Amino acid sequence: MRGVMMYAPGDVRVEDRPMPSILEPTDAIIKVAATCICGSDLWPYRGLEPLAAVPQPMGHEYVGVVETVGGQVTSVRQGDFVVGSFVASDNTCEICRSGYQSRCIHNVMMGSIGTQAEYARIPLADGTLVATPAYPADDLIAPLLAASDVLGTGWYAAVAAQAGPGRTIAVVGDGAVGLCAILAARQLGAERIIAFSRHPERQALARAFGATDIVEERGDEGAAKVRELTNGYGAHGTAEAVGTQLSMSQAIQSTRPGGYVGYVGVSHGVDLRGIDLFFRSVHLHGGPAPVRHFLPTLIKLIGDRSIDPGRVFDLTLPLEDAAEGYRAMDERRAIKVMLTL
């Protein structure tokens, strides 16, 4: 089968890989219908994070059709169209049952397997995959794929930021996750949503997803602008979807004392001074999103066409052209690239 491998920063190739097979009785094999490139795939692409293996199989987002299941799999079967989280989880341990499937005691990061491929092995299939009611209409493939990571991650950020009625929520990051956090904050009932963005097309999508205000300033200046927009108090909550020192600081400073910062950008070189946190007195919560926790809700909202997170995919390419997809995202020519099979 064909699959995407990264050999070095900037060096992505589509090549023949062995067909995956059932290794554990809890595994499933899916035929991937669509996959995509994640902002987090750009860290190694840009040489800002070492490759876990050379070459490294790429991708952790996926929707597809179940091809085979292991002997212990009971909740999905051959022919089901499924969406799964970017973290495989048993969905039965205490951590999973408390809503943190991404930190399941048996968690497997799908990025270690690689879903930018024709087929993928999904460990812990019962706890990871959710079947859609039927084979989805063509226009639902993209939003369902978004649910596999960026939508679920943005949703988690908005939940951690305590988005809800009467609340003002700021969103740091205008990539796919940040945009999905805006969509989520809107769905969760936030009254006002302040998006940080300086790109006209992303600002437009931010507004379409529910942003009420756009702030172009960054860092201290951006946070000051949010306080200015909120009678000097700061946002009730802020979703952070970048993962840098600047973005974390901007998120924390944009939030009022006692407010909530939900951070989902994978941290790169971030150091937080305890004394600053102490006197900011915000709630800080985040990490890898428990997408599995939100999937049933998200699949329903997508099926009802209440939300269309598929709009974050502004470039669709065949899997064979993955290298061009990486280039387009790296050069910010595309927000997010869907790869079709």
Place this chain on the structure above:
Amino acid sequence: MRGVMMYAPGDVRVEDRPMPSILEPTDAIIKVAATCICGSDLWPYRGLEPLAAVPQPMGHEYVGVVETVGGQVTSVRQGDFVVGSFVASDNTCEICRSGYQSRCIHNVMMGSIGTQAEYARIPLADGTLVATPAYPADDLIAPLLAASDVLGTGWYAAVAAQAGPGRTIAVVGDGAVGLCAILAARQLGAERIIAFSRHPERQALARAFGATDIVEERGDEGAAKVRELTNGYGAHGTAEAVGTQLSMSQAIQSTRPGGYVGYVGVSHGVDLRGIDLFFRSVHLHGGPAPVRHFLPTLIKLIGDRSIDPGRVFDLTLPLEDAAEGYRAMDERRAIKVMLTL
């Protein structure tokens, strides 16, 4: 009047200071009935934090009787016995109304005024002071004094750690605040309370306040012990009451993914790596406790004799002997020193 001044690390003197007077119409002057020495007073005493002024008036905890009030004060009057927070607050701004009076937009740190003295000016008296129903019995002076900071602070840590029925709560720090966090976790209904302590007398008080388990190990080893006591998961929540790199790391590592760390130890040299926080996925919340928020509840529990946080005072001295009080706490001969007038 007599008051405590710190001239340099280790150099604490009781000397004549000017009588305070009403500076703003929202001020009150109280005749202090009892005050005390805080763990945080030891940071400058040990030379680990610079003095804000030389000499610096000391103290931020107090109970006493209202002597005079400014023209705009309406909620307390001359002769009332009052307890107040270590942070003065207007109790009307949005931050106060959301329960974060310690971060009031008009907050005044009482440590900048100094309550280890015969009299003290209390800014924003309406928003800061709470009168007790009557002049308290002698045995209630100590617990009410504890409510001014250490009890309220421990309470906040336990609330931030989400102590409640069915929960296992770990407590880092066996000083007065940590011990009060144990008492609070118990009152809030925690099922199991794991106290970190290696001092026999403090362990005894921890058990008296509600600790069900004692862990003597520290750091990674201590956190591993907590996980061992909780089926490998970690505590549902941890109250941190020290403020060092070791204690914060111990608290975070003792807590399960998705769990809650409530930190109230004033941070000294603490640096948290974003990537560690990201993958621990705990909720992190703390800072200066909004004692004012909890005071009505705490005063009632103390008046009913449901709790006796006064037990954290294991040494009582006249104000004139404050220097000996500082020495006793510095040398860990006393958990907390009450100064009487």
